[in-house]
Amino acid sequence: MADQPLVHPSPDQRQDALVVTGAAEHNLKSVDVELPRNKLVVFTGVSGSGKSSLAFDTLYTEGQRRFLETLSAYARQFLGGLKRPDVESITGLSPVVAIEQKTVSKNPRSTVGTVTELHDFLRLLYARAADAYSLKTGEPMVRYTDAQIAENILTRFEGQKLLLLAPMVRGRKGHYRELFEQIMRQGYLRARIDGELVELEPGHRVDRYKVHDIEAVVDRIVVRAQDEARILKSVQTALSLGKGSMAVMAMDGGEPVHFSRNLMCPTTGLAYPDPEPNLFSFNSPYGACPTCNGLGKVAQVDPATLVPDPKVSVKKGGIAPLGKLKDNLTSRIVEAILVNHGIALTTPAGEIPEAVMGEILYGSDKDVKLQDRGGVRGGSVPFEGMVAAIVRSAEKAKSVPLRRWAQSFMHRVTCPSCEGSRLKPVSLQFKLGGRDIGELGKMDLLDLAAFLETLDGQLSERQATIAKAPLKEVRARLGFLLDVGLGYLSLDRPTRSISGGEAQRIRLATQIGSRLTEVLYILDEPSIGLHQRDNRKLIDSLCALRDAGNSVLVVEHDEDMMLASDHLVDIGPGAGVHGGQIVAQGPPDQHF
Structure with a gap:
């Protein structure tokens, strides 16, 4: 289409309806459609019919483009531009927020607690209202004037x-x-x-x-x-x-x-x-466990990878880091350990006595006497063990291939210092209702909500006054997550381990908690993977967004969602070139 300004809405149109004229993005066939504002609208139709082309590639893209146009030329040069969607005009378009099915973050420091900001409010709560206990004796800490x-x-x-x-x-x-x-x-x-x-x-x-x-x-x-x-x-x-x-x-x-x-x-x-809030943050050096640096896991050598096949002899590669025994110092040391114990190099690795294998893998306090070669005395050398050598190479080797080689023998395990809480010991000595912030992170959200409901009765009058505001916010945000069927998650769950559908519902709960109004929310099949009992909660949450003064547009196939909508648009009749048209639209009772 020609590169010309799109028609902007008149005040009357802006209040009444979202009007799209001549939408031809992808397979859309010059679609004209009028959608009621501040209503729950569902786009349905067969897969590939053009639902996402109209919802995301047309409405969302144009909303983003208009937002970028409000920024200064200086800001736009860093953000780049967006191509105008293939559409004649769009009027009545509110600011647009898309809640798609994609993972939240691959960052290992990102958790359900951080992306929902629940962890931020809990950190504030613990910094201001928690009881402190001695790291050495477990007694309540005191302070005096x-x-x-x-x-x-x-x-x-x-x-x-x-x-x-x-x-x-x-x-x-x-x-x-x-x-x-x-x-x-x-x-x-x-x-x-x-x-x-x-x-x-x-x-x-x-x-x-x-x-x-x-x-x-x-x-x-x-x-x-x-x-x-x-x-x-x-x-x-x-x-x-x-x-x-x-x-x-x-x-x-x-x-x-x-x-x-x-x-x-x-x-x-x-x-x-x-205490300050950063004492309870695993993303801050003031609160992070010094052993795992706030990640909750540490790399550790996996003994099973060192001796992958116990039937293979040491000489032929039975101890994997050595490969086939070669004439280097480490190989000579291992050879000397075996010979000094009367064990042949042709012995299968699995038949080497445990004490001798322990000396090879973990070293010994005594120096190892090397074998004489070519009339040259071998001498004695210290040996730290294969495991320590691998760890040192993984952490300090300048050679990237050497680091990767060492890391191939390692796996990640729960940090032994913080037991996965990610926090330093002092951070876990502050408690509310007898629980530290790490314990709250491990609870599923249903149990956490139940615990917080009982917390008021366990606080002093001073604590209750201080905790009132952050507790109110935590309970509200927890309620939104429960309403979209995420009560089984925990705050310490890494976001890289959750599904696209769970990530979408987390974003939805976050948007409900933001209390924005006059926004057009676009969602992509939010009911996928939901149990039937939770589907009703999801629908109620979308209705709550609508009732707060927002327009909600959902691409969906679920019958309950369609029945709950205020306006239903059927796009089709087929997929690809056979779709891209408005087959029917109106209140759902006209379709069912």
């Missing part, structure tokens, strides 16, 4: 001689000479080092290769009510020096009692910073 700490000292230790301590180092190696000099410059001449009280001297240092705990002695006091002001000042000094944490202990010994402005374990003094 400066005045509360001073009052606690006065009531618990009245009349006792105390040391006020500021923690400087916890469980780290180093000689810390500079730290001791800094402590002395600030006027503190004593420190508690690895549990012992020490007088500091210039040049003081500790063993740099050992792990140390170091606390500066800020004050030595006898706890009396009249010294409340001094105690409060010393508490504030200790907290400032200890970056929000401090401890007190009796001068004559005993275990220290810990206090903190931050979340703190009352027994061990372990402190957490105030």
